[in-house]
Amino acid sequence: MAETILRVDLLAKSFGGVKAVRDLSFDVSAGEILGLIGPNGSGKSTTVNVLAGLLPPTSGSIRLGADAIEHMPEADRVSKGLARTFQTARLFPEFTVRQHVRMGCHTIRRTSAFASILPFGLVTREQVATDQHVDGILQLCTLAQIADRPVGSISSAQQRFLMIATALAAKPRILLVDEPAAGLVEHERQALADLIRNIRKREIAVLIIEHHMALIMSLCDRIVVLNFGSKIAEGSPAEIRANPAVIDAYLGEAA
Ligand SMILES: Nc1ncnc2c1ncn2[C@@H]1O[C@H](COP(=O)(O)OP(=O)(O)O)[C@@H](O)[C@H]1O
Ligand SMILES: [Mg+2]
Structure with missing residues (x-):
């Protein structure tokens, strides 16, 4: 069982x-x-x-x-x-696909959601682990090819997959x-x-x-x-x- x-x-x-x-x-x-x-x-x-x-x-x-x-x-x-997606899209269109998934990681990190997307600061072991985790989710959700595109520019089906990917980021x-x-x-x-x-x-x-x-x-x-x-x-x-x-x-x- x-x-x-x-x-x-x-x-x-x-x-x-x-x-x-x-x-x-x-x-x-x-x-x-x-x-x-x-x-x-x-x-x-x-x-x-x-x-x-x-x-x-x-x-x-x-x-x-x-x-x-x-x-x-x-x-x-x-x-x-316990993670969920919503019936209607709740996404941030100006973020890239990768940044968006990264935001979903904030519950498993000590840093804040926004600190995780800032382009400066030390690359810690924790950040490397997060990068690998995010890459794995992008692969799983077939979003790796469009990881650097703004969320607002991808198709509505891809946005649906992104909502799932963002939820999965919280493990x-x-x-x-x-x-x-x-x-x-x-x-x-x-x-x-x-x-x-x-x-x-x-x-x-x-x-x-x-x-x-x-x-x-x-x-x-x-x-x-x-x-x-x-x-x-x-x-x-x-x-x-x-x-x-x-x-x-x-x-x-x-x-
Ligand atoms: N925030 C709310 N305020 C008042 N009634 C609601 C609210 N949300 C849902 N309902 C009512 O609860 C019932 C179940 O709705 P819902 O859970 O959305 O059904 P489903 O997702 O199965 O279509 C419906 O009668 C709906 O009108
Ligand atoms: Mg419903």
Whole structure:
């Protein structure tokens, strides 16, 4: 049995009278790719935002390895090994691709995010190690060829990969990705799937929210399905595809 990296227990989040997430429980194992799916408005992004520390939970607990993190600030969760990407791009267009990934390293360094991109100062052993780490991520995310271009000049698909690369810079044990394939065309989706499989090979677990069903079905080891904030199914892609409650939830969305 693989080690449990993330344990979510009876997690709930309400916005006034809206119960966006209701008593949600699930686990993620080391190196696992877990899909979180459900119709629009079913609570997927809210779940990710609560897990990452952007929103406080209404109730419930979140364990990252041995640590209870549900009341921990977002930055502390990152340094404990939980990193995320956002549904929409949050990038600094005037930075180069390499500088951008470097900024993501600041949680694993003692220096500040901005000190790490300044062109002066001693090259310490720590900086050399950081350079190697950043180069490795640029390779992994197929961004090495465009490492010195400004972020604002690369394609939107490349920007999507850059968001993942920047999150990986913090050396997470689990990466949360919210709709990484939105707006991508088929060959870009395939490249994204390859990237996520390669991330998993590095023993990093991935929790992926995605609307593109073929991508989810081909990529995930296990899938959790939400509807109106509640978990309605959990299982392998084959089990989820055949589950009547899941089919009903999605037929409801199509109507
Ligand atoms: N900041 C917020 N304030 C009020 N309601 C919200 C907020 N964020 C999400 N919601 C509501 O919570 C529910 C779940 O939304 P969300 O988590 O974004 O769903 P999904 O990502 O599955 O499409 C929806 O009814 C949405 O309108
Ligand atoms: Mg969403």
